[in-house]
Amino acid sequence: MAHAHKLEIFRGLVKFKSNTQKIWGVLILLSIITMVEVILGIYKPEMLMGHIVGMKILNWIFIILTLVKAYYITWDFMHMRDETAALRRMVVWTTVFLISYLLFILLQEGGYVGSVISNGFMKHDF
Amino acid sequence: MNTTVVNTGTEEKTWGGGNKPLNASYGKMMMWFFILSDALTFCGFLAAYGFSRFKFPEIWPIADDVFTHVPFIHGNYPMIFVAFMTFILIMSSVTMVLAVDAGHQMNKAKVTIYMFLTIIGGLTFLGSQAYEWTTFIKGEYGAVTTNGGNIIQFVDADGNRVALKDFAIGQPVERTQHLSKNGLWFNKENGLPSYTIDEVVAGFEANKDLLVKTTYSDENGHKTILSRAASLQELKTKGKGVVEGANLIHNEYGPPLFANYFFFITGFHGFHVSIGVLLNIIIFFNVILGTYEKRGSYEMVEKVGLYWHFVDLVWVFVFTFFYLV
Incomplete structure (x- = not known):
């Protein structure tokens, strides 16, 4: 073969x-x-x-x-x-796009929630 | 590669499905699409982990303080064992790809040997993970939880961790574990820790050189160690209970979320590895029985190989985000 x-x-x-x-x-x-x-x-x-x-x-x-x-x-x-370029792009670009998107929105939100906890009037250590 | 593909008899017509733009068999392409969706599942877990770390940047435990054990050796060796696990998995990936390569050459004996080695590698990895989980669940030093759910750890004057059992002073207590045989039959509680909070506080007061290591990191990324006076105050005002080891409700390393993510992500990955080992064993016996020899193609080895490499790929990311970053 x-x-x-x-x-x-x-x-x-x-x-x-x-x-x-x-x-x-x-x-x-x-x-x-x-x-x-x-x-x-x-x-x-x-x-x-x-x-x-x-x-x-x-x-x-x-x-x-x-x-x-x-x-x-x-x-x-x-x-x-x-593999052919078409198969490669189908798999890789889809994954890369969706993962970057998910990472961006979750990390952005995580950082924001974190800043609310540390800068706001919230006490979580007592 | 197209020897296993079932022909539909319409090869000559492009719109009848004769054209193969991707030049891959149905099975292989579906394996790629499964891997894509599974990658997104793992991404969901790791992104959620990232969310929690960005949410609690300064109270997250430092991996080097948590995963420090190597089997059969006492002492503090961060990273070594995980690096070994990574190497095992990459190695088994290599034997898998060698099996695929031998399959292309229709070399049954070589495929058998390499599949066998791949299975051994997978089982070694699973064993290592079992060890990792056991030491994580058992814990080593013990800690005190605060009312707010944080963790207070204890260090000596040099900054080395001190285990609760080395300084807690036994006191007469009347607290007994509530068992299901007493009172309501459905009501029981989990095992009590070896020490009560009072015993830990008494031991801490008696040992003048002990200090408290808080959950909070300073700007250099090290956990803050309080002065003796502040330590005493911290322990007496905030200390609530004793925690030894880790479970889903609390752990001695840091916030409960940390152990939850650890169990969930490495557990889900370990589950994938177990499935991979199972598939490899099935393929291994099929190779021995000559199934693929008769079929004239070892493409099945390649498809399962894709899954096995994917498991390795996921571990590379888990390794980075759990143990390195």
Whole structure:
């Protein structure tokens, strides 16, 4: 059976000879990312504690690294790279749009309710 | 890949369904759509978790203070065990994708081995999660709840946590657990904590170097530790009851919501993993029996593989939002 696997990651920067090799390559990448996350999580470097757009830099790094991991799991383990563009867009764009929307409204509301609790005349510690 | 697809006899006509714009079989596409909807379910849980954290930014527990246990080793090791669990799950994802790859090459022996390894990985993960839950439910130090539902923890002069059992002083009490055999048959109460609030207060007064660690974080993200005088006042005016470990009503780590989300989200994910292991076992036996060999295609392995990778994908997000951020 002829299976066309796209064997390159990083937009062609790294090319693998076989699909099996690509799998191990992606595993190494994912493990390195996880190790970086764990090391940052344990040591919490002081320079990454500043705030950007309402969140610690460290937390932004964690979220971006998580999205990178999610990309490689979906694209290489779930073979999204080999699907047609239409199927890929149907699944990915729908998910991304709905999740961003839900996150925006819930986090916005959460922050607002939090500000009412802390700035309003409400005592919840007694 | 189209060897398992049932042909309808109208392949030549585009409007008769002959054209395949997505070039994917029915089963695979439906698995993708199921994954999409399941991703939204998990997103709902994690977004609700985010809602509560944004609502209570300064009283939320710090994950590094809560998940510190590693099996067989005593001491304070945050993150290590969860990282191990993540690695196990990614590893089992890799063996799964190797099984799919071997299936494309119609290599039955290799598919069998890789499916077996995937099942072992899944079971290891479930075992780790059982350990994680057990230590979380049992708790280690114990704490005092306040009237407002906050948590008071105890530390020594160096800021290390101190367990209730190390300083509480036993006192004669008349409080007994109400059992269903006494009084109304349907009326009973849960087990009482090992210590009463009076015993904890007496022990706290006797140990001059103990301090109170409040539920509130300072601007650096550490929980505030009060001075000795403020500690005594905090404990005496606000302290209400003793809490050991965690359940859905209260927990010794922070607000009740924290434990509720922990049980709900990791529980729902663990449930998905169990289902995945079950599906993998079914596929494993089908591979051994030669079902797919006869069918001429191992696409079923690929479809279940999609689900298994999705479970891994969800864990990546749970890991970030529960243990890292």
